[in-house]
Amino acid sequence: MPSQQKAKIYQQEWERRLHDVQVSKDDLNRLVMDFLVIEGYKSTAEEFSKEAGMDAPVDFDSIENRMNIREALQRGDVGDAITRVNDLNPEILDTNPSLYFRLQQQKLIEFIRQGQIAEALQFAQEELAPRGEESPEFLAELERTMALLAFESSPMMPSSVSELLSTAQRMKTAAEVNAAILESFSQGKEAKLVGLLRLLCWGEALLEERADLPKVCSVQSWNWLELTDE
Amino acid sequence: MSARQSRSASIPIPPSSVTRSLESVIPMSFSPSPAPRMARVPSGGTSVSFNLGRSVPPPMRSASTSYASATMTAVAVPRGRTSGPAQANSPPAFEPRIIGGATSPTPSRDPACNPPYSPSTSPARPRRLSSGIRTQSAVSTSPVAHRVPPPSNVGHPLIHSFPRPAYLDNSSLRDMLHTEPAPSVIANSSRPSSYAASSHDVRAGTSPPPATSYSYFRREVTPAGDSDDESIVATASPPPAVGAVTVLSTNTILMLPTRWSEQDRTPALSVSLDGRDLIFTGPSCMGDRESGAARANHAIPPACGIYYYEVEILHKCPKGPISIGFSAPDVRLSRLPGWEKNSWGYHADDGWAFPGHKDGSPYGPTFDTGDVIGCGIDFSVNRVFYTKNGGFLGTVFENVGKTTEIYPCIGMRQTNESIRANFGDSPFRFAIEEHVRAQRDAVWGNIMSTRVDWSLLGLGPRKTEEERKAEDVKAAAEKEKGVVEDEEESRAPLRKLVLAYLAHHGYARTARAFQRQCAERTAAMANKAPVQPKTELHDDEDVKMAVDDAPAVASNPVPSAAYDLDPDFRFDSELNTRLSITNAIVRGEIDTALSLISEHHVTVLEREQGLVLFRLRCRKFVELVLAAGEALRRVKEAERTVAGTPEPAPPASPAVDGEDVMGTMDGLGAMDVDDPSPEAHPESSMSVSGPIAAPTPSVLSAPTAMSSVPSPVATPVQDMHAALAAAARTSLHTALSYGQTLEADYKSDTRPGVRAHLRRTFGVVAYDDPIAAGGEVAEIAGQAARNALAAEVNQAILESQGRPAHPALETLFRQAGACVTQLGLLGVGSAAFADVRREFIEG
Incomplete structure (x- = not known):
């Protein structure tokens, strides 16, 4: 970045720009609906479509299917999740080997979590080891997972290994599966609202580099925690 | 209200006893009329x-305040260079004969190669020349009809005007990009072919009716705002008191190159009537120091994202190093583009590319009479690409247009050499739209991989620079491992955002349902300690039941450190009253x-x-x-x-x-x-x-x-x-x-x-x-x-109640949109490929 002179943006100009952005309540409603659908808030989405008088963007039942899979993963029932995914659309796992590996890995983690060491070993040898040969990436992940057995709840366990047992790991797997399913239905794989925030983060960072903004220009200036905390 | 008297006097009252009796009952100026x-x-x-003497009854008033004003009630604000390029468009229209070097408006520049030629041949020259070439170059697809400006054009027949090229429709700032100066921009909207008009129409169609349009400023919908919008309309003529600021923002018009400049060229080059042809009418130059170059009439706005033009070589002498490229406005025109600092060129004789000095490097094939060379600048990476007869030749140069404005620029050296440019008024040989779309998708994909930094968005504790850096490092490491962002952490603020939005607009039932579902999820999360026996399933169910049974969601049974749904919404009282x-x-x-x-x-x-x-x-x-x-x-x-x-x-x-x-x-x-x-x-x-x-x-x-x-x-x-x-x-x-x-x-x-x-x-x-x-x-x-x-x-x-007047979600959206516009105007080309509406609303 050449050290350009920073542009000066006046508050009035910025307000005008904010004002010039075209957005209606309907637009924002759609954005919210998209979030509810993608993130799987089925009953909220139903309520919203009634209350805001919007057409359902998708079959709300499809949300439920997706959420059942997600819940299965969150409670550690990987087998159930795999069955459900295949019921929904067998191509999802067939065409996505790394996702399938991720699920198998999660299954192994759940065996270890429950202390079913014998089952874990058998599963690893029969199902995961052959896949580990397919790609170095899989192999590394398999080794990381197997390390769980070596440490077995010892306080020495490095965090890179112990985090596999965390709830967050389950959530991550669930999120990946969710995204894959959404993609298979050619829906966006993440809520547009999240994309909007990404765009904003991208833009704010660049703008900070290039321009002197009045305080009001930066999102930080509106303490929007005030929204809810009083 | 001083005007009242005169107004009431001006109302034509039907002569009837009814009216009189009414008047006696209600002596008000407004009242007689209705009864x-x-x-x-x-x-x-x-x-x-x-x-009632309403002076201005504009039918579309409120619609224009929210979105149309930026483009429709526009004022010409030529960006950048002051008078030169802005005027270049009009003078030739009124002095069409001034096309030769001898009568050039810049006679002071008189280099050695200025030719002693007869001015009388010059006006007719372009056409004779080009038709002669046409027989030579069967390859050329450029139709003859285009050689003469179509007489049906609006305004002066000699102004070669055309709508914004279609590929620029991919720019998020397209509404600011214009091919014509302001007065005709407005006239434009009635022409079916105008992109500006049509894109606006499309939007108007998808937007809600005018009155529900969403004004951001409160004063815009309040009476005070009414007077405000009148002043906005008035902006069309003289700039208001606010001065440069307002003019700069709302009415920004970025002019696109549409022709070769009449002024910005060496006298050795003649420009055809329609501004597309350049003919080297001087004597051939000898030595590197003597060349003839011309620039287009306007700088290229980085807000284009990608800008592209094509050049057909009508006639090239065997030795001629015709150079096609870009140059900054202050670069000498007596040198071929690419040889001087801040100019970039691709040369016909050797196929080399020159990045602003004499040390070029081999780039593409040579080109000759009949070839069509395309030349594009991608402002998202500040690199240039060329095409030859519709084939892509690859990207070249770096940091182009990063620090200066740039213009399309051509240089020639031999008598009778000529080229014909296409600034987008006729179809391109190269599939530029596809190319732009591909680039846009790539840039957008990149933007969409930006990590959401909640502290940057004013959510959560403001992080210090070190903390943020540390997180970036961590995030980069995680990315390498293919780890997804921590779901829950990122979802909590999102939920707040959505909940606040629902509450703001009074979607009470939805908000309640949402709160309940969030509580369920939070409960589910809170109950899952990392290593837990299998019985947790039942626990979960219990919690869910408990939540479902709870009369008010506000009594969230599981206060979670990660995410605590705010009980202060008081849905049942506050929201219901509202x-x-x-x-x-x-x-x-x-x-x-x-x-x-x-x-x-x-x-x-x-x-x-x-x-x-x-x-x-x-x-x-x-x-x-x-x-x-x-x-x-x-x-x-x-x-x-x-x-x-x-x-x-x-x-x-x-x-x-x-x-x-x-x-x-x-x-x-x-x-x-x-x-x-x-x-x-x-x-x-x-x-x-x-x-x-x-x-x-x-x-x-x-x-x-x-x-x-x-x-x-x-x-x-x-x-x-x-x-x-x-x-x-x-x-x-x-x-x-x-x-x-x-x-x-x-x-x-x-x-x-x-x-x-x-x-x-x-x-x-x-x-x-x-x-x-x-x-x-x-x-x-x-x-x-x-x-x-x-x-x-x-x-x-x-x-x-001390709550924001707009839901945070709306502010975020506007903030994102304003950011993109501002970046585009600051020359960040990627911003052109970040279209907030298209990506998040229409898509």
């Missing part, structure tokens, strides 16, 4: 006689709304010196007028029934009836009912809280109540008729006297917004069916106006 009109004109007539208020306004029950507001949110009425109260009272007046009109229509309907059966209806009957109504009005007087408040007595000045405390009659119930009053008259039909007429009288009178009170109460309020709104409100009286009248009147009277007022009151209540 006779409603009585005399049976069907919705035109508004000729009752135009909902009842806005719903009442939406239904037109202003009194209900007023009493609820004064009960729960009394400070709201005092906001902005009583502006909210003023708006509500104006609306009440409109509702009264609407009710009166409705009552009158009922009378007429009944009459028609009566006339239809026993005796044929005399055509004058409605008028007679009207007279009837008016005549008896005095008798009924400030009658009845239910208006004990000062409303009925215009003289008594009214306290601000007057109308709220007063239990004014429900507007809608008035007619029905009256119709049930027994009448002494004989037949049931007549009976009903009389009752209806009485009801009509009542409601009309109620409306008019309320109007008088309103006028009296705000007589001394000189705020222009208040005055303007009052004037428009009273204008409604001039129509017996304002909603059917269409235009501005319908806008003021219609449902959309109720909705807008409801939104405004909603906003005012929220503000009075």
Whole structure:
């Protein structure tokens, strides 16, 4: 970045720009609906479509299917999740080997979590080891997972290994599966609202580099925690 | 209000006794018009006689404030270089003969290669030359028809004008990009081929109707805003007091290159009439120092994202190193582009590319007569690419256009060499649209992989620079491992955002459902310690049941450190009250709304010196007028029934009836009912809280109540008729006297917004069916106006509670959009590929 002179943006100009952005309540409603659908808030989405008088963007039942899979993963029932995914659309796992590996890995983690060491070993040898040969990436992940057995709840366990047992790991797997399913239905794989925030983060960072903004220009200036905390 | 006298004098009042009697009853300027009109004109007539002197009745007013203003009411603001390029477009139109080097407007520049040629040959030259070339180059697809500017063009026939090239439609800032100067930009909108117009139309179609359009500034929807938008419209001519700031932002117009500049060229080069051809008319240059170059008439706005033009080599001498590329405005034109700093060129003789100095490098094939060379700049990476006869040659150069403006630029050295440029007025050989779309997707993909930094967005604790860096490192490491972002952490603020939005707009049931579902998920999360036995399934169910059974979601049973749903929403009280208020306004029950507001949110009425109260009272007046009109229509309907059966209806009957109504009005007087408040007595000045405390009659119930009053008259039909007429009288009178009170109460309020709104409100009286009248009147009277007022009151209540006037979600959206625009104007090319609306709303 050449050290350009920073542009000066006046508050009035910025307000005008904010004002010039075209957005209606309907637009924002759609954005919210998209979030509810993608993130799987089925009953909220139903309520919203009634209350805001919007057409359902998708079959709300499809949300439920997706959420059942997600819940299965969150409670550690990987087998159930795999069955459900295949019921929904067998191509999802067939065409996505790394996702399938991720699920198998999660299954192994759940065996270890429950202390079913014998089952874990058998599963690893029969199902995961052959896949580990397919790609170095899989192999590394398999080794990381197997390390769980070596440490077995010892306080020495490095965090890179112990985090596999965390709830967050389950959530991550669930999120990946969710995204894959959404993609298979050619829906966006993440809520547009999240994309909007990404765009904003991208833009704010660049703008900070290039321009002197009045305080009001930066999102930080509106303490929007005030929204809810009083 | 000083204008009032003259205005009332200007109203043509139909000469009739009715009018006079009315006038005597209600000596108000606005009031005479409606009554006779409603009585005399049976069907919705035109508004000729009752135009209350509203000076400007723009039909599309509110639509333009929210989005159209940026492009439609535009002022020409040529960016960057001052006068040169901006003028370049017009002078040739009026002095078409000045095309040769000898008569060049820059005679001072007179290098050695300035030719001693006969000016008389020059005007005819381009065409003769090019047609000669045409036989040589069968490859050329450029149609002959394009050689001569089509005479059908708007404006001067010699201005070669064309719409914005289609590939630029991919730019998020496309509405700022123009191929024509401001005056014709406006004319443009009527042309079907205009991209600016059509893209705007498409949007207008998908957007909600004007009145519900979402103004960001409160003052935009409040009366103060009304005067504001008049000033916006006025911006079209002289810049307002705000000065450069406003002009710069809203009315930004970025001109695209459309032709070779008449001024910005060496005299050795001649420009054809349509501005597309360059002919080297001087003697061939010898040595590197002597070349002839020309630049286009405008710099390329980085807001294009990618800009592209093509050049057909009409005639090239065997040795000629024709150079095609870009250059900054201050680069000498006596050198080929690419040889001087801040210029970049691809040379015909050796296929080399020169990045601003003599040390070029091999780049592509050589090119010759008949070839079409495309030249593009991608501002998202600040690199250049070329094409040859439609084939992509690859990217080259770096940091192009990063620090200076750049222009399309061509250099030649041999007599009779000539080229023809296509700045987008005819189809390109290269599939540029595909290319741009691919680039856009790539850039967008990149943007969408940005990590959401909640602290940057003002969420959560503000992080120090070190913390943020550390996180970035961690995130980068995680990315490498293919780890997804921590779901829960990122979801909590999102949920807050959504919940706040739902609450803001009063989607109570949705908000409750959402809160419940969030609580379920939080509970599920909280209950899952990292390593847990299998029984947790049942635990989960229990928690869920508990949550479901809980009467109020606010009593979230599982307070979680990660995400605690805020119990302060108080859905059942706060939200419900707010909902009842806005719903009442939406239904037109202003009194209900007023009493609820004064009960729960009394400070709201005092906001902005009583502006909210003023708006509500104006609306009440409109509702009264609407009710009166409705009552009158009922009378007429009944009459028609009566006339239809026993005796044929005399055509004058409605008028007679009207007279009837008016005549008896005095008798009924400030009658009845239910208006004990000062409303009925215009003289008594009214306290601000007057109308709220007063239990004014429900507007809608008035007619029905009256119709049930027994009448002494004989037949049931007549009976009903009389009752209806009485009801009509009542409601009309109620409306008019309320109007008088309103006028009296705000007589001394000189705020222009208040005055303007009052004037428009009273204008409604001039129509017996304002909603059917269409235009501005319908806008003021219609449902959309109720909705807008409801939104405004909603906003005012929220503000009075210290909550933001706009949901954070909306602010975020606007912030993102403004960011992109600002970046685009600052020269960040990637911004052109970040289209907020297209990606998040329309897509």
